[in-house]
Amino acid sequence: MPSFPLAKNWWSLAARGALAVLFGVFTAAMPGLTLSTLLPLFGAYALLEGGLNLVGAYRAGRDGERWPALLLEGALSVVCGLVALVQPELGLSRFIYLLAFWAVATGGLDVVAGLRLHRRLAGEWLLALGGAASVGFGLLLVAAPRALTVGYWLGAYSLLLGTLLLGVGMRLRAFTDDNERASLKQPIEEI
Numbered sequence: 001m002p003s004f005p006l007a008k009n010w011w012s013l014a015a016r017g018a019l020a021v022l023f024g025v026f027t028a029a030m031p032g033l034t035l036s037t038l039l040p041l042f043g044a045y046a047l048l049e050g051g052l053n054l055v056g057a058y059r060a061g062r063d064g065e066r067w068p069a070l071l072l073e074g075a076l077s078v079v080c081g082l083v084a085l086v087q088p089e090l091g092l093s094r095f096i097y098l099l100a101f102w103a104v105a106t107g108g109l110d111v112v113a114g115l116r117l118h119r120r121l122a123g124e125w126l127l128a129l130g131g132a133a134s135v136g137f138g139l140l141l142v143a144a145p146r147a148l149t150v151g152y153w154l155g156a157y158s159l160l161l162g163t164l165l166l167g168v169g170m171r172l173r174a175f176t177d178d179n180e181r182a183s184l185k186q187p188i189e190e191i
Helices: 010-029 035-062 068-086 092-120 126-143 150-184
Strands: none
Touching: 010 035, 010 150, 035 068, 035 092, 035 150, 068 092, 092 126, 092 150, 126 150
């Protein structure tokens, strides 16, 4: 079974997952977070998440494979993170729409990347499922922006997404480990 560059960069998806889980635990544990706290927290998360995507996409590209969905997702996350960090006067409704835009856009790109990954690794659907969860979260924010307690929902969403991304990373790592073990097997020659 041939290897592919994104599998060698499994750590990028696993790190994104771990970051999302940490962010989710923090925001879910403190649902009364004020906007002045939540905005820079989300901004820092989006910057780090975007940076991990950019590094993973770059390294896959350096190894000869293009993952434009991950590259674009990383760029969008960085831009949304910067907006959240440099505009502390954004306001709750604008923050909710920024968060919704980010979730729908990056989720859609994760679905695209997940479908591409599914073609390379049979049965791999976790990245596309995580993308679908992101799109659903973003649409929920747009449909009922006032009915949600943003901290709870953001925390729950981040925990779900993080768990799925960790699962993708671990499956890619196992795929890479299996391929490395298979390439080390050599026929035993008789003496």
